Amino acid sequence: MELIASHRPRLEHLKLVVSLKDLNAIEGGSMPLLHHLNLEIANHSTPKISFGKLPLLRSAVLSDLAHLCVILPWVQLTSLVLDQVYQYECVPILQQTSNLIYCELRLRDYPGNTAVVTIPCLESLVLKSFKLSYTAEHLESFITPALRRLIISEGLLGHEPIRSLTGFISKSRAKLQEVRITGRRSVPKSSYREALQSVPRLSFSQREFGGRVGEDDSEFESDTNSSDT
Incomplete structure (x- = not known):
């Protein structure tokens, strides 16, 4: 996840199958070029995770508990x-x-x-x-x-x-x-x-x-x- 975090400014498409704990590594960071997000999360807790600024995001696929875990x-x-x-x-x-x-x-x-x-x-x-x-x-x-x-x-x-x-x-x-x-x-x-x-x-x-x-x-x-x- 640290590797993905380092590439955030250049990401246009992102697909992740992760636990909520792993997702914390990229919480709050801006992904200014991200157009499509495909996310699957198998566990759930509060509060929800925010990805920060996603000005170009237009498409999302959220599987399992992802829709309960993220703010988009x-x-x-x-x-x-x-x-x-x-x-x-x-x-x-x-x-x-x-x-x-x-x-x-x-x-x-x-x-x-x-x-x-x-x-x-x-x-x-x-x-x-x-x-x-x-x-x-x-x-x-x-x-x-x-x-x-x-x-x-x-x-x-x-x-x-x-x-x-x-x-x-x-x-x-x-x-x-x-x-x-x-x-x-x-x-x-x-x-x-x-x-x-x-x-x-x-x-x-x-x-x-x-x-x-x-x-x-x-x-x-x-x-x-x-x-x-």
Whole structure:
């Protein structure tokens, strides 16, 4: 970590898998050129770590407990991935991300009681399931008027997936161009197509998002005109 600390002024991309104790070595130091941060922290304590001035930071991937351990200039971010998080933990962060364009959440467990958060500039929202063992509605926590692309596991749409989707679109007043439903489905494709006729591109994938964080599953996408199973 001391070596990384010595290179802080020149870093543009930084990926760390560390303990919070190790992270203390670079706390408070400015990284004036840092554009992307990928951070995984396996333990948590208070107070949170601040990286100091990060004037060019626009993209962050925070895994495990990292989102609970660091203070970042959230308002600067245009891309944010939070991996292995509870939805209620995301809300305080997302309330500060007014310039966010891309957001990906890999969610743990039941969402609990979460406040509604408006993300005005968000164009792409990806909701993945981390070891999904329940069915609960997650979209009710979001208002995204600029949204163009939604990728979501059906298990995160609650017990009435169609109602959840149409209610979300109506509430956000979003003009979605693409919706992709992933994982096991209880609702036939034809029902989605009938309910989402205003969406130009509707597709389905059997994959339950078990891959790497931030991984695009487009190559696994099924044909929208294939069988209704």
